[in-house]
Amino acid sequence: MEGSTGNSPAPPPAFRNRYWILRHGRSVPNERGLIVSSLENGTKPEFGLAPQGVEQARSAGESLRKELEEMGVPVDSVKICYSPFSRTTETARVVAGVLGVPFEGPSCKATVELRERYFGPSYELLSHEKYAEVWAIDEADPFLAPEGGESVADVASRLAGVLSSADVEFHGSAVLIVSHGDPLQIFQAVLSGAKENPSFLDDASGLRKESLVISSVLSQHRKFALNTAELRRVV
Template structure:
């Protein structure tokens, strides 16, 4: 059986999308309008990476005797994450059109704002410096760490209400998955009688916690279990 955090009803796996064309070209593509374009999907290397991630997940599930029927794949609607999720589903033998696969807008890429959109990914360093100084403030028109945390909290609460005893694979992007790990890691250590997951996450949305999200960075197509 997969491990489950004591305050959650389900087990969670996270998977960053495979290497994308924006990754390959060194571009920031973070808006819904651009991110859903096919031209910003997976690069050939990313397709290969996604296939390997699917095989790794398949091996993990079989090793732990986890029935494939308990697996739910939830993914960002961006083209690079949708393609990654479909490849993983195919490897696992899950129909991408079935109820076991679901796009969730809350899992979308962090929008870094119009001042950074389609510019060099070298600009990420500037954003992360700002995150350390104040994770509650965003670059003009973009999302702060706290903004992303709030929508991920909505996604988690929705999944926890809809499923029990499932193994949920979240296919998303670098920053959202870093932030997701940050808040769950902090919530795990929170000694609170509060059982509501949204309230628990609000308790850990502090400067000292959110500003450290880079500690949980993932490589492209990296799979991790939340535990």
């Protein structure tokens, strides 16, 4: 911490790009109160955005455009990486339209590693109220997965990989990551750890060792919760 004595944490890692995250707009699963977390179900058209979600996505696009203008960042530097689920694909498409970024062009990329956290067959297509059970496990042990599903650590590993890859692939870009509630909470937890200690990102990518530092950071991912279509600059 600033002003502390002794060994100070290393400075935040230097990223080559600016990064924003965006949770998808209000979706049909949100309105129906359903957990839709498998790739098979999540890519079905019937689980896309609700009408309100389309409007939310449009508003998020306008907010991002305004931020870019205020920062003097050209729109042609924007790269959009999005989960292939219907609700995230539709959100990314709307935002790209607002910004004037060709959705079918090289600046927009479906990235399977940004998919929803898979909660496992015991939760799939059940009530949203079941999330509380998973989050209680997360807080106790982020390395423990729901049966047949993904742990916080599993998701952190793939999202740390996305960030590392994007920072190699792009340079001087404004990168928008369009994903889901749990993955984006976990992504922010990884970034939070990286700001304290740059090696955290490498540790999170490997994540086969149950580091106490990683565990303490990941178990608190809920504090980074986002509303539907909430836009947040993270780097």
